[in-house]
Amino acid sequence: xxxxxxxxxxxxxxxxxxxxxxxxxxxxxxxxxxxxxxxxxxxxxxxxxxxxxxxxxxxxxxxxxxxxxxxxxxxxxxxxxxxxxxxxxxxxxxxxxxxxxxxxxxxxxxxxxxxxxxxxxxxxxxxxxxxxxxxxxxxxxxxxxxxxxxxxxxxxxxxxxxxxxxxxxxxxxxxxxxxxxxxxxxxxxxxxxxxxxxxxxxxxxxxxxxxxxxxxxxxxxxxxxxxxxxxxxxxxxxxxxxxxxxxxxxxxxxxxxxxxxxxxxxxxxxxxxxxxxxxxxxxxxxxxxxxxxxxxxxxxxxxxxxxxxxxxxxxxxxxxxxxxxxxxxxxxxxxxxxxxxxxxxxxxxxxxxxxxxxxxxxxxxxxxxxxxxxxxxxxxxxxxxxxxxxxxxxxxxxxxxxxxxxxxxxxxxx
Numbered sequence: 001x002x003x004x005x006x007x008x009x010x011x012x013x014x015x016x017x018x019x020x021x022x023x024x025x026x027x028x029x030x031x032x033x034x035x036x037x038x039x040x041x042x043x044x045x046x047x048x049x050x051x052x053x054x055x056x057x058x059x060x061x062x063x064x065x066x067x068x069x070x071x072x073x074x075x076x077x078x079x080x081x082x083x084x085x086x087x088x089x090x091x092x093x094x095x096x097x098x099x100x101x102x103x104x105x106x107x108x109x110x111x112x113x114x115x116x117x118x119x120x121x122x123x124x125x126x127x128x129x130x131x132x133x134x135x136x137x138x139x140x141x142x143x144x145x146x147x148x149x150x151x152x153x154x155x156x157x158x159x160x161x162x163x164x165x166x167x168x169x170x171x172x173x174x175x176x177x178x179x180x181x182x183x184x185x186x187x188x189x190x191x192x193x194x195x196x197x198x199x200x201x202x203x204x205x206x207x208x209x210x211x212x213x214x215x216x217x218x219x220x221x222x223x224x225x226x227x228x229x230x231x232x233x234x235x236x237x238x239x240x241x242x243x244x245x246x247x248x249x250x251x252x253x254x255x256x257x258x259x260x261x262x263x264x265x266x267x268x269x270x271x272x273x274x275x276x277x278x279x280x281x282x283x284x285x286x287x288x289x290x291x292x293x294x295x296x297x298x299x300x301x302x303x304x305x306x307x308x309x310x311x312x313x314x315x316x317x318x319x320x321x322x323x324x325x326x327x328x329x330x331x332x333x334x335x336x337x338x339x340x341x342x343x344x345x346x347x348x349x350x351x352x353x354x355x356x357x358x359x360x361x362x363x364x365x366x367x368x369x370x371x372x373x374x375x376x377x378x379x380x381x382x383x384x385x386x387x388x389x390x391x392x393x394x395x396x397x398x399x400x401x402x403x404x405x406x407x408x409x410x411x412x413x414x
Contacts (some may be wrong), residue, residue, distance in 0.1 A: 002128075003048070003160060004029075004048055004049070004050030004051075004084075005046075005048050005049050005050050005052065006022070006027050006029050006030045006031070006050045006051055006052065006232065007019075007030050007031040007032060007033045007038055007052050007053070007054045007055045008030070008031075008032050008033060008052065008054075008055060009033045009035060009043070009053065009055070009060070009062075009082075010032075010033070010034065010035075010054070010055040010056055010057075010058065011033040011034060011035065011036070011037075011052045011056065011057055011082045012034065012056075012268060013033075013034050013055070015172045015173070015197045016032055017169065017196070017197070017218075017221065017249055017253065018030070018032070018053060018221070018225060019031060019032060020249060020252070021221070021222055021245055021249060021402070022225055022226045022229065024227065024241075024242065024245045024248060025225060025226060025229045025237065025245070026233075027229060027232065027233075031068050032159055033052065035058075035063070037057075037058075040061060040062070040065075041122065042059060043311070044062065044065040044082070044090070045065070046081040047088070047092075047413070048315070049082075049084045049188045050083075050084060050232070051081070051082055051083045051084065051228075051232040052081075052082050053081055053082075053224075053228055053318070054079060054080050054081070054082060055080065056122065056123070056124075056168070057122070057123075059078045059079055059080055059122070059123025059124070059126075059198050060078055060123050060126075060247075061121075062078065062081075062082060062092065062395055063077075063078075063079050063092055065082075065090060066079060066082065066091060066092035067089040067090050067091065068089065068090075068091050068092070069091070069092045069093075070092065070093040070094065072093065072094045072097055072098075073092045073093050073094040075130060075354065076094045076096075076097060076129075076130045077126050077347075078094055078096070078123040078124075078126040079094055080093070080094055080095060080096045080123070080127075080228075080245045081093040081094070081095050081225065081227075081228040081231055081232075083231050083232060091231075093228070093231050094125075094127060094130075095224040095225075095227035095228045095231070096124060096127040096220070096224050097127045097130050097131050098223065098224060098227045098343055099219070099220035099221065099222075099223040099224030099225075099227065100127060100128060100131045100192075100194070100224075101131050101134065101135065101221050101353065102183075102219065102220070102239075102242065103192070103215050103216075103217075103219040103220040103224040104131070104135065104190075104192060104215060104320070106215070106219055107190070107192075107213055107214065108213060109162065109189070109190035109192065109213050109215060109216035110135075110189070110190070111131075111132055111135040111136060111137045111162055112135060112136035112137070113138045114138060114139075114161035114162050114189070114190075115134060115136075115137070115138060115139045115141060115157075115161050115162070116132045116139065116141070116160065116161070116162040116163075117139045117157055117160040117162065117163050117164065117185075118132070118140065118141070118142050118143065118164045118166060119143050119163070119164065119165045119166060119167055119169075119179045119180065120140055120142075120143075120144065120165065120166035120167035121144040121147060122166065122167075124166040125142060125166040125193055127166075127360070128164050128166050128194070129142065131321065132162075132164070137162070141157055141160070143157070146334050151180075152242045153395035154180070156182055157408060158185055158186070159185075159187060159383065160185050160187075161168070161185075161187055161188060161189050161190070162188070162189065162190045162191075162192070163182060163185065163188060163190070163191045163192065163207075163274060164192045164193075164194070164265035165179045165182065165192070165193045165194060165195065165201075165203055166194050167179055168195065168267065169195075169201075169203075170193065170195050170198075170201035170202055170203055171195045171201075172197040172321075173196065173321060174199060175201070175202070175320075175321075175342070175345055176200055176202065176341075177202060178201065178203035178206060179203055180203075180205055181206060182207045182210055183206070183210055188207075188212050188277055189212065189213065190212065190214070191203065191204060191207035191212050191213070191215075192215045192390070193213045193214075193216055193217055194217040194220060195216070195217050196216060196217030196218040196220070196221045196348040197253075197346075198345035199216050199218055199250065199253075199345070199346055200216060200344055200345050200346070200389055201216070201345065202341050202345070204216055205340075205341055205344055205345070211270040212236075216381070217298045218246060218249065218250065218413075219242070219246055222242050222245050222246045222249065223239075223242045225245075226239075226241055226242050226245075243413075244369060246413045247412065247413035248411035248413075249413070250412045251408070251409060251412050251413065252323075252324050253324050253346065254323075254324070254346060254348055254412050255319075255320075255322065255323065255324065255325050255326070255327050255343075255346055255347035255348070255406075256273060256279070256325075256326045256327070256348060256350065256404065256408055256410050257327045257329065257343045257344075257347040257348065257349040257350065258270055258326070258327065258328045258329060258349065258350050258352055258404075259329050259331075259333060259334060259343075259349060259350070259351050259352070259383060259386055259387065260331065260351055260352035260353065260354065260383065260393075261331050261353075261354065261356070261359055261360065261372070261375070261376060261379065262330070262331030263331070263354070263358075263359035263365075264331070264352045264353065264359060264393060265352055265354060265400065266328040266329065266331075266352055267285075267328050267334040268397045269328075269352060269393060269397050269400050269401045270283065270326050270327075270328035270406065271286070272397055272398055273326050273401050273404060273405060274326055276401060276402075276405050277326070277405065279324060279325055279326050280322070280324070280325045280326070281325070281328065282317060282319045282322065282325050282326065282327045282328070283328045284312065284315045284316065284327065284328065284329050284330055285328075285407050287313050287315045287318070287319070287328045288308070288311050288312060288330075291311065291315070292311060296308070299311065309332070309335070309336050311411045312330060312332075312333060312336065312339070313336055313338060313339060316329075316333065316336075316339045316342050316343060317342055320342035320343060320345060320346065320347070323346060327343070327347065329343070331379075332379075333386075334379060334382035334383055334385075334386050335379070335382065336343065339386075340385065340386050343386065344386070344388075348388050348389070348407075348408055348411070348412055349386055349387045349388045349389070350387065350388070350389050350390075350391050350404050350407075351383045351386070351387035351389070351390045351391070352391055352393045352400060353390055353391065353392050353393065354392070354394060355394050356372045356373060358394065359372060366371060389404075391403050391407075392405055
């Protein structure tokens, strides 16, 4: 295995989790291979080529270098897996279809008899069209920037049932924004996004808020990798490995985000979680103080609450780009609606509740001389909107930290 080349072929791969996934599947020599278009032919014709996955923008371009195509790849018109046999011939497969079908069914989303809208016209879109047909969609419409069906006339498709994003919109590091607002589709019963980093794009978060079933791209990524490995080495791999590796990748990359009233113990619990997990701890208030060169009371005195909230939002955006961290937020982070999506995209958000009589006011400008009951009444619905889980911290902080870590390990990736 070590003498042959295994990896992911693409142009920009800094966001990829594929090397970790394939290492867990048994391909330890798997690596990321970034090539420019003019380098493609030379790379694919070398004798050391073993097996590679293919991603944006080469899923169609690599087909001319294949000696044969699998039935799925031929039907789809796109290749994401290339295997060079012992006889030197190259076979192109498409495992994206298997990955997407697994993801849709895993989420309990039904395409049979539905009108499906697919955003994007690249290689991933071809796989999505194939899967939609395989799952019995009544109608499949592709929305592109300049095609017959485009963003200028999309209103004629507001009756669509299922939305599938195959574009890079919302992908790390340009995570802000969504391909379309799901609320425009009154009968929408499923929203699927092939983007896997972050795990919850703004597109998915909006659908979640509307109560629409969703599916992100990480299960697809892992399952298509499993199917690719089966072609790489000619061996069957149990589907249970998909779920095991999905949980592993999610636990490594998802953030633990702590919110709650000022003095509820977020920093203390965060430090305990850091000791348990070995994760980096990001204390947003500490980052704000370091960037401003002033204490929080000094920031409030010089710039008012508006100035502090602006600095806080900047700190949220920076922290949300990190992966696998513990992010302890200030008590008022929830009063800025634009903080919600960045914290939730790649994080599981824990609301730490603490009895108001136990809250510390020291060093907290908005807590001093304030009726905490009134503050809590205003913020309670905001905490509920931000959070995934609520944890009580009235006893030993260690208990709250243990509860959070247990929940995170059991539910991340689900």
